[in-house]
Amino acid sequence: MADLTDYTGLVTSEHSQRPKFMSVVAALAQPMVDLMNLLGGMPDKFDLDQAVGAQLDDVGRWVGISRRVSTPLTGVYFSFDTPGVGFDQGSWKGPFDPDTGLTLLDDDTYRLVLRAKIGANHWDGTLESTAAILNSIFSPGDGPVTVHANAEPFGTGDGAASQYQLLYQGRPVYQVDSATLYRNDWQGNQQLYPTARTNIATYSEQLDLSAWGKAAITVTPNATTAPNGTTTMDKLVETATTGTHALTRNIFSTLGNTPYTVSAFVKAGERRYGRIRLGTNIGFVADAKFDLVTGKYTNSAGSPTGDIIHLGGGIYRVTVSGVTQEGATNLSGTGLYLHDLVTGGSAGGDAYAGDGTSGYYAWGLDVKEGPDLTSYISATNAPATITDYTLGPSGIAQLAVPPAAGASLSWTGDGDIYPSGTYVFIQDNQDMSMTIGVAGKVPSAVFLALLEGGYIPLKPEGVRVNFVIVTSVDGVPMFGFDVANQYVMGLDAGAWGTPL
Template identity: 30%
Template sequence: MAAATDYTALITSEHQAAPNFMAMVAAVSQCFVDQINVMQSIPAAFDLDTAVGVQLDAVGLWAGITRQVRAPLNVYFSLDTANLGFDQGSWQGPFDPPGGLVSLDDATFRTLIRAKIAANSWDGTIPGAAAAYANLFTTPGAFVLDSSVLDSGVLTPVSFIFIQDNQDMTMTVGISGAIPSAVLRSLLSGGYLPLRPEGVLANYVVPSVDNTSLFGFDVSNQYIAGFDFGSWAVPA
């Protein structure tokens, strides 16, 4: 980091004892020092990992997404509503409307930007879509349920994502395990990550009971399980 002393230290000993001259050089050089420091701080200020506030907003615009997202009325914290409790519902701020647009906090917005960047470079494949969706979750897992790719699980996640090609111009994006927050579910169902082929209808489902697999027959794993282990799939 630049400082005015970088320049005053260059003054020869003949003039070091002249306080007025030293002060004048320090005052003149300070404006250039400030400019240098601002320029050097720009890369970190607009780095996705460190940007905050309006700088993060600018990064989001480069990726094609904004902090303001449309969400249903049921995204705010509530003790008596399923899936809106602690770590799931968002606190309602003094200027947040009861419905409509919700302003994401920096951490959630940063996660969305990463997912949007992955979506922008999507190669059109189901595994690629699963990897992009996984960016929405802090500790994600991705699983592809398809005739050509039977298993591509990654990491040891809290929420597990799988994509099923229903072979009828529809696809199912299922999230098992921990139910995502209401805002993250809104990002999925609201189409902020349009990871589907043209003309294909996408359905987004989550388990009706937290930390369970989705109910299904002939499968028993962290994604789909039968009686006593799986729970009904409900719209995200």
């Protein structure tokens, strides 16, 4: 930008000290400076990105489209079954009343229309360049963006759906590089596994059956509410004898020198103390004591790892892990024990004098090969195996079991998403017609009306536009089978298209 001092500064010192002379120079030069600044600012005033109001109207005259456009009149004339224009609301349409009215576009919408018109002025007549021009108007981005998800939510269970699309900040992940999935439900937040896991303890919720060994106890079935909300939690009741009071299991065809993990859901009754134990035909491997009132957990034998997890409502999940002895062929003495004291039985071990009425509640015994506690698997008359999910490269997770209503799903890992924006695609119907699809961020209603009304003339001569279909959910691709990109996504990621 020119400044008066750029010129008055050129006056030599012989004359620059004379005020009247300098005033004359300034008076003569200032109009020229102002004119130079005016002319220098003209390009910005009429730049498409900066022009407003009358200047933008002038750009429209050069490009060849006005901001005053004819659009269909809606919500004016009487119509049945249309809210707002029924009896005593809508106006009767006479034979000479117009079907359209003039709409004055605001600057932002008009700027989009001008961009489309500029593209049309340079259009080569192909469908491919039509979509490219429309996408350049909305500038959705040049390509995919790599993201790192950390406990990123991607769905909520309804008890029926089992297929979900991975999301990052609500946008579909179309390419997955690595992912670990989690489910948060009545078991707490658990990692899900794409490999098979097996609960080898059959009848895991039917502890009263003869498959379970009962030492100086009886089992009252379905005595209270289980963690999953069903009335299937049994009660282990000590008999009025002196000895070890336990619910145990022998499981054959197990392996020696192999890690196993035992877990159960328990709740205090008259008894609050107990022990969970892992043993084999050779001897005990590991066990730990627990207190179902304070939530205290103490490793007491072997070199176990384990935990006690409070799930609410007084229910805990207790677990212990250990490595079986070399040569072991079956699990033995594995299960739950009752204690009358925090230190163990009255004699410091498992044995004590029962009273015939006291006990605690138990449900869902789970025995798996491996050193880590994983989510519970219900087993009936045979070992139960589950592969929690399969995950396709386009981010679609197929879960083996539909998550319970209200269960939240999340994931951690890396993948690619498309930038947020509006994506336009065109389908050639091969019959001199085409369909225009608008996915992602939904443009303004005025712009869509202009697109539908043909004010953005981007189609070959003689080709008709059958439909303009817009995503029904703002920011989301449209639904389609076997496709995963910024335009179309599958179940739980794409939205239904709505014809204009």
